[in-house]
Amino acid sequence: MTGARSRLNAAPALVCALAGIALFQFWGNSTHGYIATNSLFYWWGFQWVNPESETEHAWLVLALSIFLFWRNLRRLPPNPQPAPSRAGSAIGFALLLHAAGFVAQQPRISIIALLLYAWGVLTLEGGCRWGGAAAFPLAFMVFAIPVNALDTVGFWLRMWVVQAGERIAHFAGIGVLRNGTQLLSPDGRYQYDVVAACSGMRSLMALAALSLFIGYLWFRPAWVRGAILILSPLLVYVGNVVRISAIVFAAQWGGQVWGDRVHDLMGFGVFIIVLGGVIAVADVVARRWPALTTDGPVRSPQSANGVFNGLGPSSVAAIVLAAVAAEVALLAHLSSFVPEEKPGVILARDSANPVELPTFLGSNWMGRTVEPTEVERAILPPDTGYSRKLYFNLDDPKQHVLLSIVLSGRDRTSIHRPELCLVGQGWTIDGSSLHRFSYPGLPNSSFESTILRVHRVLSGPHGRALAPELVAYWFVGDDRVVPTQVGRMYYDTINRLFRGRAARWAYILLQTGAEDGQDAGLSRIQAILNGALPSFQNPIAFGAGGGGGR
Numbered sequence: 414m415t416g417a418r419s420r421l422n423a424a425p426a427l428v429c430a431l432a433g434i435a436l437f438q439f440w441g442n443s444t445h446g447y448i449a450t451n452s453l454f455y456w457w458g459f460q461w462v463n464p465e466s467e468t469e470h471a472w473l474v475l476a477l478s479i480f481l482f483w484r485n486l487r488r489l490p491p492n493p494q495p496a497p498s499r500a501g502s503a504i505g506f507a508l509l510l511h512a513a514g515f516v517a518q519q520p521r522i523s524i525i526a527l528l529l530y531a532w533g534v535l536t537l538e539g540g541c542r543w544g545g546a547a548a549f550p551l552a553f554m555v556f557a558i559p560v561n562a563l564d565t566v567g568f569w570l571r572m573w574v575v576q577a578g579e580r581i582a583h584f585a586g587i588g589v590l591r592n593g594t595q596l597l598s599p600d601g602r603y604q605y606d607v608v609a610a611c612s613g614m615r616s617l618m619a620l621a622a623l624s625l626f627i628g629y630l631w632f633r634p635a636w637v638r639g640a641i642l643i644l645s646p647l648l649v650y651v652g653n654v655v656r657i658s659a660i661v662f663a664a665q666w667g668g669q670v671w672g673d674r675v676h677d678l679m680g681f682g683v684f685i686i687v688l689g690g691v692i693a694v695a696d697v698v699a700r701r702w703p704a705l706t707t708d709g710p711v712r713s714p715q716s717a718n719g720v721f722n723g724l725g726p727s728s729v730a731a732i733v734l735a736a737v738a739a740e741v742a743l744l745a746h747l748s749s750f751v752p753e754e755k756p757g758v759i760l761a762r763d764s765a766n767p768v769e770l771p772t773f774l775g776s777n778w779m780g781r782t783v784e785p786t787e788v789e790r791a792i793l794p795p796d797t798g799y800s801r802k803l804y805f806n807l808d809d810p811k812q813h814v815l816l817s818i819v820l821s822g823r824d825r826t827s828i829h830r831p832e833l834c835l836v837g838q839g840w841t842i843d844g845s846s847l848h849r850f851s852y853p854g855l856p857n858s859s860f861e862s863t864i865l866r867v868h869r870v871l872s873g874p875h876g877r878a879l880a881p882e883l884v885a886y887w888f889v890g891d892d893r894v895v896p897t898q899v900g901r902m903y904y905d906t907i908n909r910l911f912r913g914r915a916a917r918w919a920y921i922l923l924q925t926g927a928e929d930g931q932d933a934g935l936s937r938i939q940a941i942l943n944g945a946l947p948s949f950q951n952p953i954a955f956g957a958g959g960g961g962g963r
Contacts, residue, residue, distance in 0.1 A: 425730030426538035429504060432737040433530045436511070437523070440744040444518045444826045447792060453527060456520050460559045470619035471557035477626055478550040485546035495540045501729040503533035508740050515744050517906040518825045524558050537726055549629060556622035570650065572844075578657035587665050595841070596661060603664035603672050605657075620687045621645045631695050633707050641695060648690045652683035756917040757889030758818055758949050766798035767818040767919065767949055774944030780804045783815070796822030800949065804941055814925040814941045818949060821918050825905060828920045830898040831886050832865070840867040847896055848885065848935065852952055853943040860894040862887040866931070883934035886922040889950060921950075
């Protein structure tokens, strides 16, 4: 009877699987800025082989997920009870979630929908037993999703690691100097910059996944597994502090060459510290509280009611097929959706680019047009708009300010956080803060921006020197200004999902030297804004007349 029922479920599950594959392959991704594809499978898989995505650990996550599914199937007792209601409910919610991710141009949301859809298909095929076996392995695949938001967390982790390394070195009597994320010897024997790759964020997702994997194998209560997972970031921090301290000690004793050798060796040392610490803690907990371990009989998951309650697998498959067809029609229509022509900046006559910036600002500043690079044009969508000038002070040509406007097209990935470009251009970010600039001629109007303190090491005839600079940026919509990418993404998602709007956002960036201090740099930026801001930005977006910026 069990075999007959399984064969009866196979055909409906196959229909749902094929419908889902078609949906996520041909209407899975609505962002084409960096990866020009409609396929969610390709978009996700590209991150696994692209070193810049720092998601190469996804292959390990996939292998562990397959193992866990096989293990769970072996441990769960036979349970022929079908669960078409549960499977249909999961697939239905996955379709809604994917539609939201497609409209909001958030492929990561669609990936979660894909995993939920896959769970529904497996549950429809194998009933409660397969659904119970696949629940955690599919949820575990979340660790294979690229999370760019961790870049911000990684910056502060870098700072904390460098500060801790400095304190440990001073405690040991080593007079190392710290400059932002750099640790330098006073006599110039060695110099190390704790770049993003050394912050621990590159390894955090992989180590967190391995920590949860260990917790899942050893323990049964979810709160214990969660505690083991939470332990991993702390151990990653400790491991990287040990790493940078060992590098400084080695460089102090043997110079830059010794430090470089320890740098390479301690990359493996961090993994040993984290995984060794997790295993040690798990072993202590298992010995002290054996009732928390996974030993013992495994209960078979039970069926549950849902919106498809009372329907058989074939009926659920028919409904799913109709729902997928309807969603395909909807997404195909949305793919041709043109954003409202309400950009955050004044447009040039071609309506594609921001207005050309003025050449002269008062009697002190003259601007020279700077064209976007070939790399920018190749990476960003073709309907991305640009306007850029480098302004020089006529009284002191050494003083200069770059003013750049990048205007998004249909694809939200037309613009991104400037931190990505700065790091790619060789700049090191030393810190960030918020600062309010005023709108010229409107004393009651101001807006908030993000300020980055950056530097780049230059080589010259007298050795290596630091070139500190200030970068100010903010994002402009048709009715608001936000200082961060997170804020822009939030308002853009809300507009797309609930207001049916896809306004063209722009990001404004100004960069100037900071050799004379941050206050002087901010004054130069404000001077450029006093002359140029009214020429490209409507004051309404800055809250003009409303008593302040939004």
